[in-house]
Amino acid sequence: MITLSRGMNPHETGFAEPVTVSDPPFELLSGVPSYINVLDALLARDLADRLERQTGEAACATSKHTSPAGVALGTPLAPGAEEFHDRGPLPADPVGRAVLRARSTTPKYAFADFVAVSRPVTGDVDPSLFANAVGVIAPDYAPGVADRLRRFNDGTFIVLRGPAPATPPVRREVQEAYGLRLTREIPGGTEFAGGLHTVCGDLHDPDSLAVAVLAVAQAQSNSMVFAVDGQTIGIGMGQQHRLDCTRLAAHRALVWQRRHHPDLLSLRFADHVDAAQRALWRARVAEGDLTPSVRDQLAGVLRDPGRAAHEPDWARTPPLTGVTLAADNHFPFVEVVELAARAGVTQLVTPRGSTDAGALREACVRHGISWIVTGERFFRH
Structure with missing residues (x-):
């Protein structure tokens, strides 16, 4: 123990x-x-x-x-x-x-x-x-x-x-709360149970799909994950409404891409600011919501303090494309597809069962997004 x-x-x-x-x-x-x-x-x-x-x-x-x-x-x-x-x-x-x-x-x-x-x-x-x-x-x-x-x-x-233990055919989780013992039995390998089925388009980035699906399966529901080139760039989780977690994840993906902006890459920091702090400051600027006190702090770590007052022209942000978006459950909102398209999504992965599948498929085709469905949903609480 x-x-x-x-x-x-x-x-x-x-x-x-x-x-x-x-x-x-x-x-x-x-x-x-x-x-x-x-x-x-x-x-x-x-x-x-x-x-x-x-x-x-x-x-x-x-x-x-x-x-x-x-x-x-x-x-x-x-x-x-x-x-x-x-x-x-x-x-x-x-x-x-x-x-x-x-x-x-x-x-x-x-x-x-x-x-x-x-x-x-x-x-x-x-x-x-x-x-x-x-x-x-x-x-x-x-x-x-x-x-x-x-x-x-x-x-x-x-x-x-320690290596991860072998995945058993059925894994049991037990939790005691408020005088009650709750048990759930989880079949091994559920993320891709039943295979992947294409609704429209084609599966064109299997590595990013695996990253996004496995990440969304471990995030607190409701959750959405954006991934590109085999890595996550935006995770939104723990929201009571699917649109909220989509917007949260999309904003984080946008911030990730804004960190490539030439104005941010050209910031020069004082010698005492380490790599992790430099990355954090660039991310804070990319969020686009610095309060006056934070701008003062930024000025204090820059070699040219006047750069702290400069707001980048975000229209010069390099475009983001080839993104995979995974959801932990099906969703009935065409709006999610529209938000995904803004964030450069070309591959959408959801569990099957969307109530308005026809409209969602039409939206995906209209925006050039492949839609792939899995055999399981991935709620985690």
Whole structure:
């Protein structure tokens, strides 16, 4: 049994113990995780493992507050990505590339996130890729790597080791709440149960489809996920209405693309501002809603403080296209298709069962969007 640093809140106590004592799900190498840290680690590991099994590529998933923060494959990055990521030479190792791409989804969430990778962390992976995270879980670590990682966060960085367990034919989850025990039984491999069926168009980016579908299946419902080139760029989750999570995810995808704007890439920061802070500031500007006090803070970290008052011409943002959008459930709103088209979506993935499938299909054809349906829906609460 592991004594946790806290329950969900600091005033609560928490413990973690394996269901099967002889087969614990991970080995704690350093740090003292909290209740939420453990949930984030296991959720992210499951997602990264499923993604590698689906695609055959090294994968990374990061989780924060029990929903995915960023998900990516370790495929090569596009030319010019060095300038966008602002971290010097790009990683050559697939695990390093996956971590870099996943944690670049939203710089705000690349702080105190829990990082999971689907393959061992070798000595070729730059430890700084995990900086500002709260912890990492991996199948294994090359000699000396775990020691270098545990030095982060003043020695409190959490390092967990252990491969994801084999997916059983049926997985059982049990929760006790308010005097009631709730149980659900989950068939293994439900994300692609029954295969994928094309309503219109064609499936043209299987890697981004896998990233988006597996991420949306792990996000708190209602949820929508935008992905491109094998990585997430916008995740909207936990909303009571499907249009709200669509707008939230679309806005985050827009911010991701605005970070490529030449005015943002040309910002020059003071020497004391590290790469993570530079990425965060560019994302804050890309959101387009800086208050006066935040603009003052921005001026304080720029070499040319006058640039803080400059609002970029967002019409010069490089266009975004080839995006995949996945939903955790079917939806009856043509408006979702229209919002998706604005965000450069060319591939839509939903569970089957939309009540107005004819109108949705017509909208997809009109906007040049392929529509693919899966055999299962992916609610998670």
